[in-house]
Amino acid sequence: MIGFLVFGLVVGALARLIKPGKQNLSILATLALGVVGSLIGGFVAKFFGTGGYFELNILGAIVAIIAAVLLIGVAEGLSSGRRSVR
Template sequence: MTVSGFITAIVIGAIIGLLGRLFAPGKQNISILVTILVGIVAALLGTALASAVSSADTAGIDWVEILFQVVLAVIGVTLAARMLGGRRR
């Protein structure tokens, strides 16, 4: 992976992770680093899933791919918050 590819993965992961955190129910007591890591994984899995489901090459924004990525990020952020988030009383 090149440096530009690495930086792009971090930026896209951060955006997807933040969208996942925005749409996840409840309060998430996880760090921004965990959110970005969940977003990177969700972006990669969402891209793979979208390419497996649809073989059409879209010109422009692939909304199906973005939808898969955000849904996976919501699931990932919710799971990470339940596993890693501390309970407050």
């Protein structure tokens, strides 16, 4: 489980590096988005029969990073929407 959290943090950090612009996300938000991205990557890998949810493989890692980049974009959109209302 600790390895999964560490991988989620790495995925979140890589996603933040890939996503252009400045993201106003805390380290906990980065960890959470990375873990969710890792779960999505594990689900896709399990669906295609190349691994499991908690198993590290290349397809799951790539999908996890892509999912985390998309999740960061969604989180930015939600947080910027809250700021513009004020």
